[in-house]
Structures are given as C-alpha cells and as structure tokens.
Amino acid sequence: MELELQALVTLAKEIAQYNIPDGSRKINGKYIQSHLHSRLEGIYGFLQEFCMAIFQQSNFCLYQPLSDECRAAIS
Numbered sequence: 001m002e003l004e005l006q007a008l009v010t011l012a013k014e015i016a017q018y019n020i021p022d023g024s025r026k027i028n029g030k031y032i033q034s035h036l037h038s039r040l041e042g043i044y045g046f047l048q049e050f051c052m053a054i055f056q057q058s059n060f061c062l063y064q065p066l067s068d069e070c071r072a073a074i075s
Contacts, residue, residue, distance in 0.1 A: 004039070004042060004043045004046060005043070005044075007039060008039050008040070008043070009046075010038065011035060011039055015032060015035065
C-alpha cells in the first residue's frame with residue numbers, strides 16, 4: 001500500500017513538472033485524469049483484496065457486531 005501511495009505522489013510530482021499549457025488537460029496525448037485514474041484503480045483493487053483477506057481471517061460479518069476476537073484480528 002505504501003508503494004502505491006508513493007507512486008501516486010510521484011505521479012503528481014511528474015504532472016506538476018510537465019510544461020502543460022494553462023487550460024490543457026493532456027499529457028502526451030492522454031488526459032491527466034486518465035493517468036491518475038489508472039493509479040487509483042490499482043490502489044482500489046489492492047484495498048479490496050486486503051480488506052477481504054482481513055474479513056476472511058477474522059470471520060467478519062457485516063450483519064453482526066464485531067466480537068473481541070475480530071477487533072483483535074483487525075487491529
């Protein structure tokens with residue numbers, strides 16, 4: 001996760017360094033949002049997998065309050 005966040009920060013720094021004319025939304029023919037979107041999709045997928053693994057390990061159920069065991073597994 002830390003590496004993904006570092007990649008987003010690096011991408012933001014790269015975008016800031018490009019000589020992009022005022023009002024333009026493209027870098028090398030791609031919309032800036034597209035660059036950021038692809039990175040955010042990667043982080044989103046990682047978080048989904050991470051959360052699913054935690055929930056499976058702790059027998060977490062969305063319809064029941066967290067047991068002490070679940071709280072301990074998550075923290």
